Every structure is written in C-alpha cells, then in structure tokens.
Amino acid sequence: MAVRHIHDTKSSLNDEHKIVDRIYSAVMQQALAPMTKLSESTICESFGVGRMKARRALLLLASRGIVELRSNRGAFVACPDQKDADEVFEARIHIEPSLTAKAAESIDEQGLETLNEHINKEKQARQSENRQEIIRLSGEFHVLVATVSGNAFLTRTLRELVTRTSLIVAMFGSGRPSCCRDDEHEQILEAIEARNVKRASKLTREHLEHIRLDLDFTRPHKAEPDLVNLLRAD
Amino acid sequence: MAVRHIHDTKSSLNDEHKIVDRIYSAVMQQALAPMTKLSESTICESFGVGRMKARRALLLLASRGIVELRSNRGAFVACPDQKDADEVFEARIHIEPSLTAKAAESIDEQGLETLNEHINKEKQARQSENRQEIIRLSGEFHVLVATVSGNAFLTRTLRELVTRTSLIVAMFGSGRPSCCRDDEHEQILEAIEARNVKRASKLTREHLEHIRLDLDFTRPHKAEPDLVNLLRAD
DNA sequence: TTGACACGGATTGTTAACAATCGTTTTACT
DNA sequence: AGTAAAACGATTGTTAACAATCCGTGTCAA
Numbered sequence: 001m002a003v004r005h006i007h008d009t010k011s012s013l014n015d016e017h018k019i020v021d022r023i024y025s026a027v028m029q030q031a032l033a034p035m036t037k038l039s040e041s042t043i044c045e046s047f048g049v050g051r052m053k054a055r056r057a058l059l060l061l062a063s064r065g066i067v068e069l070r071s072n073r074g075a076f077v078a079c080p081d082q083k084d085a086d087e088v089f090e091a092r093i094h095i096e097p098s099l100t101a102k103a104a105e106s107i108d109e110q111g112l113e114t115l116n117e118h119i120n121k122e123k124q125a126r127q128s129e130n131r132q133e134i135i136r137l138s139g140e141f142h143v144l145v146a147t148v149s150g151n152a153f154l155t156r157t158l159r160e161l162v163t164r165t166s167l168i169v170a171m172f173g174s175g176r177p178s179c180c181r182d183d184e185h186e187q188i189l190e191a192i193e194a195r196n197v198k199r200a201s202k203l204t205r206e207h208l209e210h211i212r213l214d215l216d217f218t219r220p221h222k223a224e225p226d227l228v229n230l231l232r233a234d
Numbered sequence: 235m236a237v238r239h240i241h242d243t244k245s246s247l248n249d250e251h252k253i254v255d256r257i258y259s260a261v262m263q264q265a266l267a268p269m270t271k272l273s274e275s276t277i278c279e280s281f282g283v284g285r286m287k288a289r290r291a292l293l294l295l296a297s298r299g300i301v302e303l304r305s306n307r308g309a310f311v312a313c314p315d316q317k318d319a320d321e322v323f324e325a326r327i328h329i330e331p332s333l334t335a336k337a338a339e340s341i342d343e344q345g346l347e348t349l350n351e352h353i354n355k356e357k358q359a360r361q362s363e364n365r366q367e368i369i370r371l372s373g374e375f376h377v378l379v380a381t382v383s384g385n386a387f388l389t390r391t392l393r394e395l396v397t398r399t400s401l402i403v404a405m406f407g408s409g410r411p412s413c414c415r416d417d418e419h420e421q422i423l424e425a426i427e428a429r430n431v432k433r434a435s436k437l438t439r440e441h442l443e444h445i446r447l448d449l450d451f452t453r454p455h456k457a458e459p460d461l462v463n464l465l466r467a468d
Numbered sequence: 469t470t471g472a473c474a475c476g477g478a479t480t481g482t483t484a485a486c487a488a489t490c491g492t493t494t495t496a497c498t
Numbered sequence: 499a500g501t502a503a504a505a506c507g508a509t510t511g512t513t514a515a516c517a518a519t520c521c522g523t524g525t526c527a528a
Contacts, residue, residue, distance in 0.1 A: 040480070052512065055480090056293055063294050065387075072480055072519045091387045094336070098328050153299075153325045157391060274510070286482065289510090306489045306510055 019047050019057035024159065027066055027077060028166045029136035034079040038067060064160050066167075078167055082217045085168045089212045092161050096142065096208060097201040099154060103145055104192045104200040111148035115189050118144055122185060139166055141185050165211070172215040184210065253281050253291035258393065261300055261311060262400045263370035268313040272301060298394050300401075312401055316451045319402045323446045326395050330376065330442060331435040333388060337379055338426045338434040345382035349423050352378055356419060373400055375419050399445070406449040418444065 026032040043054035058075040061067040065084075067075045080088070103111070118141055125133040139162040146158040184207045191200035260266040277288035292309040295301040299318075301309045314322070337345070352375055359367040373396040380392040418441045425434035 050512065051480095051514095056290070059290055059293060060297050063297060073521095074480065087385050087387045090385055091391070094332050094388065095329060098332065102328070151321050151324055153321045153395075154328065157325070161387075284482065285484095285510095307491095308510065 015047075015049055015053050016057045016060065019043065019049070019053070020060050022047070023057070023061060024066065024163050025136070028139050028163050029132045030166055030170050031132060032077050034077050034167050034171055036077040038075045038077065040074070065164055066160075078164070080164060080168050080171060082172075084164070085172065085212075085215065085217075088161055088164050088168060089208060092142075092165070093205055093208050095154070095157065095161075096145070097204045099149060099158075100145055100188060100192065100204040101197045101201040103149055104195055104197045107148055107192060112193060114148055115141075115144060115192070119186050119189055135166065138185070139163070145188075168215065169211070172217055172219075174214050174216045249281075249283055249287050250291045250294065253277065253283070253287070254294050256281070257291070257295055258300065258397050259370070262373050262397050263366045264400055264404050265366060266311050268311050268401050268405055270311040272309045272311065274308070299398055300394075312398070314398060314402050314405060316406075318398070319406065319446075319449065319451075322395055322398050322402060323442060326376075326399070326442050327439055329388070329391065329395075330379070331438045333383060333392075334379055334422060334426065334438040335431045335435040337383055338429055338431045341382055341426060346427060348382055349375075349378060349426070353420050353423055369400065372419070373397070379422075402449065403445070406451055406453075408448050408450045 023032065023038070038058065040051050040054045040058070043049070043057065044051055047054070058067060058069065062069045062075065065080075066078055068078045069075050107115075118137065122134070122137045122141065125137055142162050143155060143158050146155040149155075184203065188200060188203045188207065191203055257266065257272070266272075272292065274285050274288045274292070277283070277291065278285055281288070292301060292303065296303045296309065299314075300312055302312045303309050341349075352371065356368070356371045356375065359371055376396050377389060377392050380389040383389075418437065422434060422437045422441065425437055
C-alpha cells in the first residue's frame with residue numbers, strides 16, 4: 001500500500017492517475033475554469049484512452065470534489081459555493097499551521113533545499129509575469145510543505161485542498177493584484193529555516209487568512225466556461 | 235456541489251456510495267479483516283448491482299486506501315504496514331486535537347446532545363460486551379466530533395483516517411484488554427462541555443497516543459500473506 | 469410572437485460478450 | 499518420485515453494442 005505499484009508500467013491504474021493528475025494540475029493553475037464541461041469523449045481523445053478509463057478518472061475526480069457528476073449530463077469542473085469555501089479554508093487552517101510547525105521542527109537539509117528551489121521558481125515566475133505559472137507554483141508550495149513532511153496522506157489531503165482553493169479563487173477572487181503577494185511564502189520558509197516553530201505556524205495561518213480575505217462573495221460569480229482544449233496529452 | 239444529489243433517489247452515484255459506506259462500516263467494526271479478498275462477483279451478489287458499479291465502488295475504496303487493487307488479481311482489504319500506521323497517526327494527531335478544541339469552543343446544544351447520546355451507546359455496548367459494536371462506536375466517536383463541527387471535508391477525512399486505524403489495529407493491535415478503555419471519550423466530552431479548549435485538545439492527543447502505544451509492530455503481523463498461505467497446508 | 473409539444477442528435481449509463489492474466493492442476497519427462 | 503512445462507478454470511480488464519436520458523430545434527396552434 002505504501003509503495004503502490006512499482007512495476008505497473010502500463011497498468012490502468014497509472015493511466016487513470018495520469019489523467020487525474022493532469023486535470024488536478026490544470027485546475028490548480030486555473031487553466032480549467034469552474035463549470036467547464038469535461039465530456040467523456042474529450043477525455044478519451046485528449047489522453048488516448050477508452051471510455052472506461054475516462055469515466056473512472058472522472059469518478060475519482062468527483063470523489064475528491066474537483067468535478068461534479070450530474071446524472072445523464074456529464075462531468076463539470078466543480079463550482080464551489082461560499083459554504084464550500086468556508087469548509088476548505090477551515091480545514092486548511094486546521095491542518096496547515098501545525099504542518100508548517102512540524103516542518104520547522106524536523107525538516108532536514110534536503111527538504112530545505114527543495115523548498116528554497118521552489119521559492120526561487122516562484123520569484124522567477126513572478127518576474128516574468130507568467131500568471132498561470134505563478135498560480136500553480138503558489139499553490140504547490142503548500143503541497144510541498146506537506147511533501148517534505150514525508151506524510152503521503154497529508155500530502156494528498158493538501159493537494160485536494162489546494163486544488164479546491166484554486167476553484168474557489170476562480171469563483172470569488174477579487175482579482176486585485178494583492179492576490180498574490182507571495183513574499184509570504186518566503187517569510188514562512190525563513191521561519192522554517194530559523195526553526196522558529198511558533199512563527200512558522202503563525203505566518204501560515206495569517207497567509208491563509210489573507211487569501212481568504214481576498215475573496216468577495218457579494219459579487220456575481222464568474223463561472224462562464226471558455227471551451228478548453230488545453231488538455232491534449234503531449 | 236454543496237447540495238449534491240437531492241433528487242437522485244435511485245441514481246448510480248448513490249448505489250456506489252451505499253456500497254462504499256457499507257464496506258467502510260464493515261472495516262471500521264473489524265468485520266472485514268485485512269487481506270480479505272473482495273471479488274467483483276461477491277460485491278455484485280451482496281449488493282445486487284452490476285459489475286460496473288462494483289468495480290467503481292472498489293476504485294473509490296482503493297482511492298481512499300481502504301482496499302488495494304492488484305492488477306488482474308482483484309481487490310483486497312488493505313494491509314497497512316508500520317509506515318502507513320505512522321502516517322495515519324501523525325495525520326490524526328495533526329488534525330483531531332484542534333478539531334476537538336474547536337468543538338469545545340463552538341459546539342451548540344444539539345451537538346452536545348448528539349455526543350452525549352453517542353457516549354451512552356458506547357457505555358451500553360461495553361456493558362453488553364458486544365465487541366464489534368464497541369469497536370464501531372469507538373471509532374465513530376471521532377468521526378462524530380468532526381460531524382458536529384459541521385465541516386464535511388474534515389468529516390470525510392476523519393472517516394478515512396478512523397477506518398484505516400481500524401485496519402491498523404487489526405494488523406498490529408496488542409489485543410490486550412486495555413485496548414478499549416473508553417472512558418477517555420467520556421472525559422473528552424466532559425472537557426468539551428466545560429468549554430475547556432486546552433484540556434479537550436490535550437485529552438484528544440493523549441487518547442490517540444494511547445491507541446498508538448497499544449500497537450505492537452514487533453510481532454508477526456496477523457494476516458501476513460505467508461502465514462495465510464501456510465495455513466492452507468491442509 | 470409566444471408557448472407547448474414532439475422529434476432528432478448527442479451524450480451518458482448499462483449490459484454483455486470478448487480478451488488477457490493469474491493460480492492451480494494436470495501431465496509428461498528425467 | 500520429483501520437477502517443469504502445458505492446459506484448464508476462474509477472475510479481472512477491455513471493448514463494443516445497446517438503452518436511456520437530456521438538450522436543442524422545429525413545428526404548430528393559440
């Protein structure tokens with residue numbers, strides 16, 4: 001279970017995981033907007049798989065709250081409402097500060113290296129104003145903190161929460177440029193490097209609250225789908 | 235997304251969820267031991283569904299780490315190893331104390347009522363020495379604390395963690411009677427009722443550590459594959 | 469013009485047949 | 499007898515055809 005299927009080189013499980021990962025990434029970097037329809041045929045053609053695997057992938061995505069399956073209508077990228085947003089942020093504020101704290105306690109040199117490299121990538125992306133890359137990396141930082149903790153369960157959980165956060169931001173983001181003032185990530189990393197557990201935890205909580213405060217639930221939700229063919233597998 | 239399928243009275247989604255829920259429950263109360271094979275035909279007959287739904291349910295269970303799918307071999311109830319156990323307990327210790335703390339802060343009368351009723355059920359089951367019921371209720375208490383918090387995401391997460399804990403206990407439980415000294419649940423509830431956030435959180439952490447300490451990773455694991463094969467000598 | 473109704477195309481849901489794989493048993497050979 | 503190869507049975511994986519449902523369109527009548 002821990003190491004799942006090392007020798008499954010062409011197995012169906014990996015196929016489905018690839019599809020799921022790809023769609024996760026697309027959602028995380030807001031290349032797939034809420035409400036976008038993901039028809040079975042689209043998935044089949046994009047990834048060169050049969051209908052069965054496409055449907056299984058969509059089922060997995062639905063079980064993770066990334067897409068919504070409607071009977072006889074198909075799969076759509078999920079449209080979180082305010083209640084969903086509250087849930088996601090509450091969960092993140094429950095989980096992430098203590099995760100960052102743990103990282104500050106027990107991270108090793110290699111972990112620090114990984115996070116530093118990531119921060120550099122973020123800076124680079126921000127300089128070149130590559131919006132999608134900025135968004136993707138910004139979310140991935142949080143997943144990476146879980147990854148370096150070495151806990152696969154928490155990593156998966158964070159991945160789901162971060163991806164759903166992307167959808168929430170796509171729905172309710174105020175769009176103000178302040179949205180991504182991500183020197184906060186750098187400060188968090190500094191606190192981790194300084195082994196300052198309290199500060200790492202506190203900065204993480206504040207960071208999450210900043211993201212939440214940038215949401216605007218009063219305005220009509222942006223939810224209109226642009227037809228997307230960005231999924232083509234290679 | 236929030237309101238998911240109000241009118242799906244006989245939909246396939248509900249069918250699969252029913253199967254998944256049933257197997258979750260069976261695992262949680264240790265009616266399904268690790269390594270148990272869950273063949274498609276078994277599921278089909280047990281639940282009166284077609285092979286498709288059975289396979290989809292198994293896929294969902296696999297994505298939650300409750301069963302393991304092996305290529306061309308079928309689905310088996312998962313056999314967590316020590317690393318899995320560490321992950322699960324680490325995750326629980328990250329999540330549950332702060333959840334209980336939040337409950338102590340913000341639980342309402344109805345929530346307290348729910349928890350009190352549950353504690354009574356636990357007492358009753360312990361008096362009548364109904365082992366499966368004791369185990370089931372004991373795990374369910376933790377899920378219930380998440381439920382009364384009103385956060386569906388955390389509830390699902392806890393449900394998964396608790397179920398996997400059941401598998402871990404089935405694999406590595408020392409079997410000593412001390413295993414289920416569940417006045418601890420009662421104490422936690424008392425702390426919640428007293429709005430004693432610190433104490434509720436601390437008791438929860440200690441409770442989880444007690445469960446963990448009752449594990450024994452040195453002995454040969456029950457349901458070890460080799461053992462099983464040896465047993466069928468006759 | 470507008471509304472209701474019915475039809476047609478497209479998409480999803482289901483079933484059943486087929487293919488591939490694994491474990492076991494049988495068989496053949498030393 | 500013992501070992502190894504081959505055939506069998508059972509189970510899973512995949513595909514394709516079929517059924518059911520939904521959505522848009524067109525027609526007709528008020």
